[in-house]
Amino acid sequence: MLRRFFLLFFIALSVSVSGQVNTDKVIKIGCSALYYEDYVLSIQYFNQVIDAKPFLYEPWFYRGQAKYYLDDYHGAEEDCNESIKRNPFFTSSYQLRGLCRILQGEFDGAINDYEFAISQNPEDQGLWYNRVLCRIQQKDYKNALLDLDTVLTHWKNFAKGYALRSDAYLLARDTTEAINSLGKSLELDPYDGEAWTAQSALYLSRQQWRYAEASLNKAIHLSPRVSNNYINRALARFNQNNLRGAMSDYDAALDHDPNNFLGHYNRGLLCAQVGDDNKAINDFDFVLKVEPDNLMALFNRAQLLDKTGNLRGAINDYSRVIKQYPNFWTGLHCRAVCYRKLGETKNAEIDEFRIFKAQLDKRYGIQHRSARHTVRKRSDVDMDKYNNLVVADEEQNEHEYKSEYRGRVQDRYVNIEFCQMYNLSFIDNNSEIGTYIAFESSVDSLNQTRNVSHKIYINTGANLDQEQSKVYFNMLDSLTHVDTTNMSLSYRSKHLLERAIAYSVIQNYENCIEEVTASIKAKDGMALAYWLRGVGRFKQLQFESSQGIDIGLKNESAIEDFTTAIKINSSNVYLYYDRGNVYAYQKNYDQAISDYTEALKIDKNIPEAYYNRGLSFIYSGKKDLGIKDLSKAGELGLYTAYNVIKKYRK
Numbered sequence: 181m182l183r184r185f186f187l188l189f190f191i192a193l194s195v196s197v198s199g200q201v202n203t204d205k206v207i208k209i210g211c212s213a214l215y216y217e218d219y220v221l222s223i224q225y226f227n228q229v230i231d232a233k234p235f236l237y238e239p240w241f242y243r244g245q246a247k248y249y250l251d252d253y254h255g256a257e258e259d260c261n262e263s264i265k266r267n268p269f270f271t272s273s274y275q276l277r278g279l280c281r282i283l284q285g286e287f288d289g290a291i292n293d294y295e296f297a298i299s300q301n302p303e304d305q306g307l308w309y310n311r312v313l314c315r316i317q318q319k320d321y322k323n324a325l326l327d328l329d330t331v332l333t334h335w336k337n338f339a340k341g342y343a344l345r346s347d348a349y350l351l352a353r354d355t356t357e358a359i360n361s362l363g364k365s366l367e368l369d370p371y372d373g374e375a376w377t378a379q380s381a382l383y384l385s386r387q388q389w390r391y392a393e394a395s396l397n398k399a400i401h402l403s404p405r406v407s408n409n410y411i412n413r414a415l416a417r418f419n420q421n422n423l424r425g426a427m428s429d430y431d432a433a434l435d436h437d438p439n440n441f442l443g444h445y446n447r448g449l450l451c452a453q454v455g456d457d458n459k460a461i462n463d464f465d466f467v468l469k470v471e472p473d474n475l476m477a478l479f480n481r482a483q484l485l486d487k488t489g490n491l492r493g494a495i496n497d498y499s500r501v502i503k504q505y506p507n508f509w510t511g512l513h514c515r516a517v518c519y520r521k522l523g524e525t526k527n528a529e530i531d532e533f534r535i536f537k538a539q540l541d542k543r544y545g546i547q548h549r550s551a552r553h554t555v556r557k558r559s560d561v562d563m564d565k566y567n568n569l570v571v572a573d574e575e576q577n578e579h580e581y582k583s584e585y586r587g588r589v590q591d592r593y594v595n596i597e598f599c600q601m602y603n604l605s606f607i608d609n610n611s612e613i614g615t616y617i618a619f620e621s622s623v624d625s626l627n628q629t630r631n632v633s634h635k636i637y638i639n640t641g642a643n644l645d646q647e648q649s650k651v652y653f654n655m656l657d658s659l660t661h662v663d664t665t666n667m668s669l670s671y672r673s674k675h676l677l678e679r680a681i682a683y684s685v686i687q688n689y690e691n692c693i694e695e696v697t698a699s700i701k702a703k704d705g706m707a708l709a710y711w712l713r714g715v716g717r718f719k720q721l722q723f724e725s726s727q728g729i730d731i732g733l734k735n736e737s738a739i740e741d742f743t744t745a746i747k748i749n750s751s752n753v754y755l756y757y758d759r760g761n762v763y764a765y766q767k768n769y770d771q772a773i774s775d776y777t778e779a780l781k782i783d784k785n786i787p788e789a790y791y792n793r794g795l796s797f798i799y800s801g802k803k804d805l806g807i808k809d810l811s812k813a814g815e816l817g818l819y820t821a822y823n824v825i826k827k828y829r830k
Contacts, residue, residue, distance in 0.1 A: 203229055203236070205690070210242060212723045213687040218643045219246040221687055224653070237266035241273050244280075253280040271300045278310060287314040305335055312344055321352040339369030343378060350382075358382070373403030380412060392416040404826060407437035414446065426450060441470055448480065457484050475501050479511060491518045509535050596824055598795060599788035600640040601761050602754040603715045604681050604708060606655070607642045616787055616817065620752055622708060632678055633659070638754065640788070642685075649686065656682040673703035680712055689720040707749035711758070714741030718762055738762050753782040757789050764792060769800040787816035794821070798828055 210225030226243035229236065244259030260277035263270065278293035294311040301307065308331045315324035328345045332338060342365035349358040359382060365375045376399035383392035396413040403409065414429035430447035433440055448463030464481040467474055482497030498515040502508060512531045519528035602618060618638035627635050634655065644652065659679045676699035683692035696713040700706070718738040742759035745752065760775030776793035779786060794809030807825055814821035 203233060207239060207242065209688045209690065210239070211727070212689060212720070214242065214246055214249075215723045215726055216641070216687055216719070217249070218687055219249045220646050221644045221649050222246045224646070224649050235266060237263045237270060237273070240266065241270065241276070244273075244276055248276060248280060253283045256280045257284070269300070271297045275307065282310070282314065287317050290314050291318075305331070305338065309341070309344070312348070316344075316348055316351065319351070321348050324348045325352070337368055339365045339372055339375070341365075342368065343372065343375045346378060355382075370398075371402055373399045373401075373406070376402065377406070377409060377412075380409075380416075384412060384416065387419070389416045389419045393420070405436050407433040407440050407443065410436070411440070411442050411446070414450075418450070423450065423454060427454070439470075441467065445477065448477075452480065452484055457488050460484050461488070475504055482511075483514065486514065486518055491522055494518050495522075507538065509538055596795065596827070598761060598764050598792045599818075601715050601718065601758045602638055602640055602788075603684060603758075604712050605637050605639050605642065606634050606652070606681060606685055607639060608637050616785065618754070620754060622749055622752065626674070626708070632674055634678060636678075636681065644686070652682060652685050656686065669703045673699045673706060673709070676702060677706070677709055677712065680709075680716070684712065684716060689716045689723075692716040693720065705748060707745040707752060707755070710741045710745035710748070711752070711755055714738045714745065714762075715758060717741065718758075718765075722765070735762055735766055751782060753779045753786060753789075756782070757786065757792075760789075760792060760796075764796055767799070769796040772796045773800070785816060787813045787818040787821075790816065791818050791821055795824070803828055 206225050206229050210222045210229070213219075213222035213225060223243055223246045226239040226246070229239040230243065233239075240259045240263040244256040244263065247253075247256040247259060257277055257280040260273045260280065263273040264277070267273070274293040274297040278290040278297070281287070281290040281293065291311055291314045294307050294314070297304070298307045298311070308327060312324050312327045312331070315321075315327065325345065325348050328341060328348065331341045332345065335341060342361045346358045346361035346365065349355075349361060362375060362379055362382070365372065366379065369375070376395050380392045380395035380399060383389075383395060393413055393416040396409055396416065399406070399409045400413065410429040410433035414426040414433070417423075417425040417429065427447070427450055430443050430450065433443040434447065437443065444463040444466045448460045448467065451457070451460035451463065461481060461484045464477050464484065467477040468481065471477070478497045479501045482494045482501070485491075485497065486494035495515055495518050498511050498518070502511050502515065505511065512535050516528040516531035516535070519525070519531065604623070620638055623636055623638060626632060656679065659675070659682055662675060676695050680692045680695035680699060683689070683695060693713055693716045696709050696716065699709050700713070715738075718735065721735055721738065739759060739762050742755050742762070746755045746759070749755070756775045756779040760772045760779065763769070763772035763775060773793055773796045776789045776796065779789045780793070783789075790809045791813035794806040794813060797803070797806035797809060807828060810821040810825050814825070
């Protein structure tokens with residue numbers, strides 16, 4: 181997405197020696213920070229460009245993109261507005277603004293944006309897909325289906341298009357066409373978890389429990405983190421008298437989503453049915469904490485308190501229900517029984533007389549009893565259905581809007597990536613692993629000698645908030661203004677290394693490489709300098725590759741730096757680990773495995789090395805060895821390894 185300007189401009193920048201930098205360069209650095217998910221820092225860079233050259237459209241667009249990632253949809257939309265004012269033909273601004281409007285419920289505005297973007301780029305499938313979703317949200321099923329006809333004529337094998345058409349037909353009450361479209365979707369892509377979920381919903385609505393369970397088995401296999409799939413499969417299993425399976429599904433749903441209302445409610449009912457009264461009470465306690473006036477849950481808890489001997493608590497719950505439903509005879513009978521157990525005969529007789537009178541008047545239709553159902557809607561407050569399983573009021577299939585901006589943070593559970601490199605930093609340890617503390621003796625020695633003005637740490641990267649960004653920009657400014665003319669070569673080299681680390685922290689890898697190269701020229705033979713430059717080169721090349729730039733064999737420069745550093749200090753575990761990451765990025769998994777193995781010989785407790793070696797084994801066809809390494813990574817605290825194990829075991 182990075183585009184070049186036609187002219188070069190200069191803006192004031194406090195971290196520059198000359199006081200000015202090239203505008204293109206600052207945008208490039210900001211885009212690099214954006215790529216590495218340091219969104220707050222990237223905004224600082226784009227602010228600098230906007231302040232100096234507010235007539236340029238690109239910094240407004242990129243700042244809007246950063247705000248979008250931070251869920252500031254209103255701010256992102258405003259930045260897109262500014263970008264469009266400056267360049268009304270840049271379609272990416274309309275596309276991003278459309279997404280922001282969708283997420284704010286402004287579907288009319290989103291449709292307008294997509295219409296313009298489609299007129300400029302009719303071959304973009306995602307634009308058509310998102311416009312259809314907007315039309316469905318507006319209940320404009322006729323135009324949604326017309327759009328889908330166009331999409332599926334142009335892209336005949338677009339499985340998600342058929343799944344979306346199934347939803348549109350279903351909402352338009354055309355069940356037959358919905359089933360046909362969904363079947364076509366699964367024929368084209370049998371690995372689409374959403375489509376299997378949609379098919380299960382159709383079977384559930386027809387009470388075809390066995391078929392619903394089979395579809396949900398597929399959906400859960402493909403999307404194991406979707407809690408509602410477990411809730412629905414539990415319903416299907418319950419109706420086939422598979423109570424153990426239903427209980428297992430409710431437990432799994434609440435493992436993935438501990439605050440799931442339906443999971444707690446239905447598990448409470450099931451626990452009550454199988455005699456696990458205390459667990460059932462805990463579930464209804466949760467439900468009543470979320471919805472204190474949920475009378476169904478109150479009555480169920482009252483019955484459980486009654487069974488477990490808490491008669492006064494049961495009476496309190498029964499009374500709250502009866503206050504709202506004075507003619508709920510089951511509640512009156514249960515409360516009367518509690519009163520008799522407590523010896524309060526007078527209160528019991530009052531309740532019993534009300535029941536007796538109701539029985540006499542029943543022929544006049546005072547008490548109407550509904551037929552029992554297997555389930556009830558969540559909003560259904562018919563007290564005669566107090567022990568029915570609950571389903572959501574509206575069971576709609578969730579579709580994800582197509583977005584090239586919905587990047588790595590949001591897809592972390594989907595995309596399996598290698599752990600980041602270890603690098604020098606001024607920020608304290610920021611590894612994902614709270615129990616692992618990175619240590620390297622040469623870094624410790626440098627800190628102990630006090631030849632550096634700021635303590636140096638080792639970590640896998642840290643995103644900065646606004647205040648931290650200011651701190652490190654100011655730090656870099658102070659380091660820049662130090663007079664180095666009278667410094668010895670050794671001191672000058674370390675000072676330049678500090679400046680390079682500061683640039684690395686604020687994601688300015690181009691300047692980081694320049695500073696560390698100057699440090700090496702001042703005094704060669706310092707392994708830390710080659711280490712820092714190797715990481716900087718690799719990250720810079722990764723970013724360039726993401727922008728479509730052919731980096732060819734440029735990764736070799738990073739490998740050369742790590743190799744030189746290893747020759748100087750062969751006991752530094754992170755040099756082997758980082759070089760392994762470069763090989764892994766090149767898909768040279770044998771070399772990557774070799775380096776990760778060397779790293780683990782030096783330090784057998786580095787979780788990321790096990791994790792990355794595990795992935796390298798898997799990608800090179802050695803799944804068993806890979807799973808073994810991932811298991812070790814999980815054991816050492818890198819818990820995301822277990823998600824990967826689950827996927828590859830299946």
